[in-house]
Amino acid sequence: MISFNQRLQNRINHIQSWLCVGIDVAPERFPTSESSLDEMKDHAEKIVNATADLTVAYKPNFAFFERWGSAGFDWLKELVKLIPDGPLLIADAKRGDIGSTAEQYVKSIFDYFGFDAVTLSPYMGSDSIQPFINNPEKGAFILTRTSNPSAKDIQNMAIDSEPLFMKVSQWATTLNLNENVGLVVGATALDELKMIRDATPNLPFLIPGIGAQGGDLETSMKVGNQKGIGLINVSRGINFAGDLSEKSIRLAAKSYVEKMQTIMES
Amino acid sequence: MISFNQRLQNRINHIQSWLCVGIDVAPERFPTSESSLDEMKDHAEKIVNATADLTVAYKPNFAFFERWGSAGFDWLKELVKLIPDGPLLIADAKRGDIGSTAEQYVKSIFDYFGFDAVTLSPYMGSDSIQPFINNPEKGAFILTRTSNPSAKDIQNMAIDSEPLFMKVSQWATTLNLNENVGLVVGATALDELKMIRDATPNLPFLIPGIGAQGGDLETSMKVGNQKGIGLINVSRGINFAGDLSEKSIRLAAKSYVEKMQTIMES
Numbered sequence: 182m183i184s185f186n187q188r189l190q191n192r193i194n195h196i197q198s199w200l201c202v203g204i205d206v207a208p209e210r211f212p213t214s215e216s217s218l219d220e221m222k223d224h225a226e227k228i229v230n231a232t233a234d235l236t237v238a239y240k241p242n243f244a245f246f247e248r249w250g251s252a253g254f255d256w257l258k259e260l261v262k263l264i265p266d267g268p269l270l271i272a273d274a275k276r277g278d279i280g281s282t283a284e285q286y287v288k289s290i291f292d293y294f295g296f297d298a299v300t301l302s303p304y305m306g307s308d309s310i311q312p313f314i315n316n317p318e319k320g321a322f323i324l325t326r327t328s329n330p331s332a333k334d335i336q337n338m339a340i341d342s343e344p345l346f347m348k349v350s351q352w353a354t355t356l357n358l359n360e361n362v363g364l365v366v367g368a369t370a371l372d373e374l375k376m377i378r379d380a381t382p383n384l385p386f387l388i389p390g391i392g393a394q395g396g397d398l399e400t401s402m403k404v405g406n407q408k409g410i411g412l413i414n415v416s417r418g419i420n421f422a423g424d425l426s427e428k429s430i431r432l433a434a435k436s437y438v439e440k441m442q443t444i445m446e447s
Numbered sequence: 448m449i450s451f452n453q454r455l456q457n458r459i460n461h462i463q464s465w466l467c468v469g470i471d472v473a474p475e476r477f478p479t480s481e482s483s484l485d486e487m488k489d490h491a492e493k494i495v496n497a498t499a500d501l502t503v504a505y506k507p508n509f510a511f512f513e514r515w516g517s518a519g520f521d522w523l524k525e526l527v528k529l530i531p532d533g534p535l536l537i538a539d540a541k542r543g544d545i546g547s548t549a550e551q552y553v554k555s556i557f558d559y560f561g562f563d564a565v566t567l568s569p570y571m572g573s574d575s576i577q578p579f580i581n582n583p584e585k586g587a588f589i590l591t592r593t594s595n596p597s598a599k600d601i602q603n604m605a606i607d608s609e610p611l612f613m614k615v616s617q618w619a620t621t622l623n624l625n626e627n628v629g630l631v632v633g634a635t636a637l638d639e640l641k642m643i644r645d646a647t648p649n650l651p652f653l654i655p656g657i658g659a660q661g662g663d664l665e666t667s668m669k670v671g672n673q674k675g676i677g678l679i680n681v682s683r684g685i686n687f688a689g690d691l692s693e694k695s696i697r698l699a700a701k702s703y704v705e706k707m708q709t710i711m712e713s
Contacts, residue, residue: 242551248558250524251518253520285511292514302541304590304601305593305597305602306602324570327545329572330572331575332572334572334573335569336572
């Protein structure tokens with residue numbers, strides 16, 4: 182049995198990429214008139230066709246599917262099916278509930294949809310995480326220092342003179358008994374990224390915030406991969422690249438991967 | 448326009464009940480052989496028929512629907528439709544994501560499903576909450592001190608000698624500009640419940656943990672309703688009462704409401 186964190190490392194080694202493609206397709210994000218669910222489906226398929234050999238993982242955010250109700254859940258299931266072998270599948274669901282409820286979410290995310298990993302909120306503590314990490318092959322990325330402007334409201338509060346996100350990262354380390362726990366750490370807060378990387382050398386980082394949110398690719402890559410894996414998520418910057426054609430999407434993804442390779446070689 | 452918190456108060460005044468019925472129906476919870484989605488649907492309908500005049504609100508937990516995939520989302524939509532006018536609808540979804548994603552969840556929870564309120568995680572800060580509370584008629588209950596055993600892992604960490612949940616409750620108060628913010632505070636941690644009620648006299652509390660989780664009804668009711676609304680959630684204790692008949696479910700709900708009325712009169 183190969184642990185989730187090892188599966189991630191193997192995929193990175195195999196394709197020499199540190200890219201995770203977020204799949205967040207919504208009508209509001211098209212500059213033109215695309216608005217139907219079928220158009221969203223076509224566009225998501227285009228993203229997969231353009232990037233499957235370049236990406237370590239896909240990370241669809243559940244909100245963009247749930248807004249369509251059950252038809253959106255059908256779409257998510259279809260999308261997972263059309264992704265070829267290779268890329269890992271990270272459910273960006275940010276769930277967090279009591280243990281018995283978390284077990285129901287496991288049935289949804291891992292059993293029904295077939296994801297390899299999930300993003301989770303730390304707020305409700307270990308019993309809200311445990312059901313997702315009992316199987317070493319499946320992984321969980323725990324929100325630690327997120328990329329949004331108001332992340333600091335709660336996450337930067339000081340506990341014994343250390344910010345909460347540092348406490349969360351140390352606590353997450355204690356859950357990593359099966360080598361399948363990682364952290365979500367945004368590229369928009371580089372000081373925080375450095376602090377967390379220094380404190381948790383073994384946990385893989387899922388790093389959002391590059392592109393539309395303004396994060397710094399070079400520093401995030403260097404710091405994130407200094408001691409462990411730093412997986413860089415790009416959503417809008419690839420989903421809606423150029424003229425939205427498969428070619429433009431592929432060029433954008435390829436450009437990110439080449440920049441990453443150059444950074445890692447330097 | 449009536450704010451969500453006022454709608455809640457009006458319903459409580461109207462039926463003299465402080466009961467919220469959680470709808471968490473899963474095959475694992477039946478003592479016998481019920482296991483199909485149709486059996487779950489029938490049972491949920493039975494719960495609604497037995498309790499609609501007794502309950503302030505229904506609180507279906509999304510995990511119990513999502514485990515069935517898109518068929519579960521169809522079920523949730525049907526369930527919302529069959530609930531008669533009167534009870535408010537709280538989506539126990541515990542979401543929490545960056546602002547632009549939160550807007551997508553608003554489309555799912557309020558627009559598609561038609562809920563009146565939602566439970567949210569505070570971890571990502573104000574921009575993860577704001578889209579849900581822009582409309583005063585819709586409400587958000589923010590996880591503050593939850594009812595599960597590991598709640599204390601993160602929530603009881605000390606910030607400037609105060610536990611994190613106290614900071615979260617103070618912060619939630621600053622978001623209550625539209626009179627539509629409440630807190631989730633578990634009945635299993637009574638000292639914490641008292642502290643939070645003293646500090647946030649105006650916010651309604653959604654109080655889970657009564658019944659299967661072992662919370663204390665009398666103290667929770669008294670403390671929760673001392674200064675503001677204390678809405679008591681019961682899920683398993685009503686969903687799976689007695690022989691699981693509509694009559695048993697109604698008797699259980701009625702017994703809770705009568706106890707609540709007695710406590711409020713004393």
